[in-house]
Amino acid sequence: MEMELTLLAKDVYACLQPERGLGWSNSGFVARGGGLVVDTFWDLPRTRAMLDLYAGVHPAAPRRLVNTHHNGDHCWGNQLLEGAEIIGHRLCAEAMQKDIAPELLQQMARMEPLLEGMEHFAKALRDYDFTGVRITPPSTLFEQRFDIDLDGVAAEVLYVGPAHTIGDSIVHLPESHVVFGGDVMWNHCTPLGWEGSYARWFEALDRIIALKPEVVVPGHGPLTDVDGVREVRAYFEYVLAESRRFYEQEVSEIDAARRIDLGPYADWTEPERLIFNVRRAYREFRGEPFDVPLDAIALLREATGLAAYFQARRES
Ligand SMILES: [Zn+2]
Numbered sequence: 001m002e003m004e005l006t007l008l009a010k011d012v013y014a015c016l017q018p019e020r021g022l023g024w025s026n027s028g029f030v031a032r033g034g035g036l037v038v039d040t041f042w043d044l045p046r047t048r049a050m051l052d053l054y055a056g057v058h059p060a061a062p063r064r065l066v067n068t069h070h071n072g073d074h075c076w077g078n079q080l081l082e083g084a085e086i087i088g089h090r091l092c093a094e095a096m097q098k099d100i101a102p103e104l105l106q107q108m109a110r111m112e113p114l115l116e117g118m119e120h121f122a123k124a125l126r127d128y129d130f131t132g133v134r135i136t137p138p139s140t141l142f143e144q145r146f147d148i149d150l151d152g153v154a155a156e157v158l159y160v161g162p163a164h165t166i167g168d169s170i171v172h173l174p175e176s177h178v179v180f181g182g183d184v185m186w187n188h189c190t191p192l193g194w195e196g197s198y199a200r201w202f203e204a205l206d207r208i209i210a211l212k213p214e215v216v217v218p219g220h221g222p223l224t225d226v227d228g229v230r231e232v233r234a235y236f237e238y239v240l241a242e243s244r245r246f247y248e249q250e251v252s253e254i255d256a257a258r259r260i261d262l263g264p265y266a267d268w269t270e271p272e273r274l275i276f277n278v279r280r281a282y283r284e285f286r287g288e289p290f291d292v293p294l295d296a297i298a299l300l301r302e303a304t305g306l307a308a309y310f311q312a313r314r315e316s
Pocket of ligand 1: 023025071183
């Protein structure tokens with residue numbers, strides 16, 4: 001299993017997966033106060049491998065787990081932390097129970113032929129084995145913040161949603177100057193928004209910057225710092241401004257996504273996630289609520305089409 005345990009500060013670790021697109025997320029660990037895990041992985045084999053790495057620096061089973069949000073690649077391994085207190089925002093816990101069933105994703109990955117227009121997504125799912133996943137949501141819920149005392153060292157769980165999702169939280173370790181950003185932070189891979197707003201995402205990123213961390217662990221991609229946070233902010237500022245320009249010219253969302261020149265961001269993995277961010281911008285311009293129900297399948301189909309378009313353009 002490709003993953004790497006990295007020491008960030010005294011007793012503070014990240015378990016990093018190489019960025020390969022869909023679901024290659026990161027996790028964190030504080031080997032103190034009984035052990036605190038930040039996020040599990042998308043399936044049980046990966047989460048088991050991650051917990052084995054943590055056991056190498058903290059043999060006792062971790063006492064606590066924080067989920068930064070409800071997407072499966074951050075919480076579908078939760079059940080393996082038997083007996084641990086699972087902490088998350090109230091809306092994160094609610095959303096986790098309403099998410100797509102693991103069995104359905106497993107079926108989608110193994111369908112022959114693959115679902116039309118979803119081939120890319122379905123093939124990416126084949127990296128995972130969702131067998132036996134039992135959705136295990138947080139039971140210690142909070143609203144604005146949750147403070148943990150790890151034998152005299154503070155861990156602050158701060159609600160910053162709805163940015164990437166409705167229940168986004170970050171974990172701040174003030175003594176170690178480390179922030180686990182969950183999926184409000186991405187590094188050299190394209191961020192995408194589900195339910196949430198641009199305004200709240202900007203606030204979330206500004207909040208991380210204001211904490212003055214030395215290390216920021218993104219939900220996806222390699223370790224970074226406040227400069228990486230500023231880059232994500234700049235990406236969203238640019239996409240929002242470009243979306244506005246095309247919206248005012250009455251260009252459709254998909255045409256806008258084709259015409260936005262991604263410049264330096266074109267090298268980030270999965271640039272086609274742009275369509276999620278353009279659609280979110282248009283929803284906001286139309287004055288629709290941040291949590292208007294999304295058609296995830298339609299969005300993924302569009303992203304697949306956009307990826308093919310980008311590819312053809314590169315080759316021509
Ligand atoms: Zn994620």
